[in-house]
Amino acid sequence: MDLLKNIQETFDSLRKINMKLNPKKCSFGFEEGMFLGHVITTRGIRANPKKIQAIDEMAAPRMRKEVQSLNGKLAALSRFLSKAAERSLPFFKVLKDNVGRNFDWTPDADQAFQEMKALIRTLPTLTTLVPEFSGETLTIYLAAGTDAVSTVLVVERGGTQMPVYFVSKALQHCEVNYKPVEKLIFALVHTARWLRRYFQAHPMLLLSKPEVSGRLAKWAIELGEHEIHYAPVPLSKAKSWQILWLNSYAPSKKEEHTYALRFEFPASNNEAEYEALLSGLRMAEKTGIKYLKVSVDSQLMANQMNGTFEARDPAMQNYLALVEEMANKFERFSITQVPRSLNKKTDALSKLASSVFSHFAKDVWVEVLSQKSTDVVQEAATVEEVKTWMSPIVTYLKSGTLPVDGAMARKIRMKAPMYVLRDGVLFKKSFTAPLLRCVGPSEAGTIVKEVHEGTCGMHLGFRTVVGKIMQLGYFWPSMYRDTKEIIKACAS
Known part of the structure; x- marks a missing residue:
């Protein structure tokens, strides 16, 4: 009865707009049969046997037009073919290389043609979503x-x-x-x-x-x-499975990433070693590594970390404290000293980075440090409410947990790609500006008052104030509304 009701509703809608249907392309109430060029069965969708037979009986192309015909036949079966484009690349190359009258059917193309024939004889049945x-x-x-x-x-x-x-x-x-x-x-x-x-x-x-x-x-x-x-x-x-999300990065495959540092400040050899170690630890932490083994050629640094040597210089003590703090963030951490003869690649890279790195390949990552790690001033954290507008987004980015409410879950899922977490701090992405640090209601009020009426405040309009706040690198969703209300309440 539901089927008849749906068909009646369809025909009523078609009559209203005076549209006619082609009976050869319409089917109603059937369980198995040919539909839109495919065979529909209770098990799923199968490829049209006539289309398979047309390719199976096809001889090797002898002209450009026959290659185009082959590609068209394969396109009709593409939803059943695994890696159809990759398997068809030799055919595309033949079309590209044979623009004039001369036609050359290459051995690679012929081999791909025979493999394609063998593949289409055993096409899978696709499951239907009912x-x-x-x-x-x-x-x-x-x-x-x-x-x-x-x-x-x-x-x-x-x-x-x-x-x-x-x-x-x-x-x-x-x-x-x-x-x-x-x-x-x-x-x-x-x-x-x-x-x-x-x-x-x-x-x-x-x-x-x-x-x-x-x-x-x-x-x-x-x-x-x-x-x-x-x-x-x-x-x-x-x-x-042969086709994987990370098939280019199999777990058993050894990967090597080249990373170079350049200092814009004077540093001793030992300080440079510690700076390189800290940069590596920060990079390992951001990639989610839990077990880390570090190999260094500095005997002093390795022994200070293992407790064999004592750090007496104040600068070395500060660096050692930073490294130990970073090392505690990993579940398992070890550091060993290797001979300099086994570390030639790293030494060569450091010599290049100290001179010029404009010629480096894009696989070589170069970071420029403008100040020492021990001189970095830590920003004072602002105490915010326990739960703010940022909480569900942060929770989703950290653990993938969504709210129970379906509408809210979809809203968070759509918004999340616009944000990113950096060391536990939420930032909003922008295509034309740097990352904007997200703030809660209490800190937002302080920022608006400081920009509007604080030191050098000019008591500007709310739109101008919002623009200045974003130039300073802050963001929250209701910044226009909140800024307008705070400015209205300003006595000046």
Whole structure:
């Protein structure tokens, strides 16, 4: 009865706008059959056998037009093909290299053609998302190659992960130069645009969560409207799946990140060693490392940390205290001294950084320190209310916990990509300005009064005051309303 009611409502709407339907493309009330070029069964969606047969019986292309025809046939089956764009790259290359009358079907293209034929003979059956399972979580797996990115949506039914949709894209122009993590995020963004209805109707589970900045921050804001959850990569899945979120960064693979420092202040050799160690510890803390082993070539620093040597110089005592404070933040920390002969790469890098680093590759991270770590002035913390507008956002960014209320949870999930935590302090991102430190109501009132009527205060209008506050680097959502009320109450 519900089906007949829905069909009647559809026809009534079509009659109102005087629209006619093509009977050959309409089907009502069937459980199995051909629909929109695919075979619909109780088990799921299968590829059209005629389309598979057309490619299977196709001979190797002998002209440019036949290659174009092959690509069109493969595009019709792309939702069933894993890494379709990556497997089709040899065909794209043939089209690109054969612009004139001469046509060259390369051995690489022929091998890819034969592999593609073997693959389409065993295309999987895609699982359908039925109303009985409305709102079930879909898992996303991503893969990034040199010239293409791929995605697959899967759903778990009866303890088995079953594919729902395959998406792939060939990278073009500057997209090829993206870093591996940027390619993976770009794959997710492309999938969210291509399968927007899936993302709107279902929560998504993404294995692992990247640190976003720059271009990634813009994509994170675009993805913020969708309900995407993050989880660590299970080891069992890391072994059984070939397409993983972190397939370019397997846990067993050894990674090396080059990091150079340049000082804008005079420092002794021992002070330089301690500054390098502190920078490394800060970087390790921000990346979430729990177990850290440090190798240094400074015998003095290693023995002072291990307690063998005593730090008598006041400067060394201050550095030692800072390092010990940072080391206590890790669950397991050890430091060993290695011979300088085994540390040649680091020494060579330090010599380059001390002279010029404009020629460094983009994989070499360079940081310029303007002052010593022992001279950094700690800002006085302002005591805020226990719970402010920042609390749910901070909780979500730290642990991924959302409010129980569904509407509020969606609101926090959409807003969260616009914020970032730095050493426990919440900042709001901006495309045209530096990070803005978020403040609570009590500190916000103090800031408004200081800008409006404090030292050198000019008693300006509330819009101008808000602009000056943002130039100073502060933000809270109701800053226009709060500033207007405080200025109205000003006696001057």
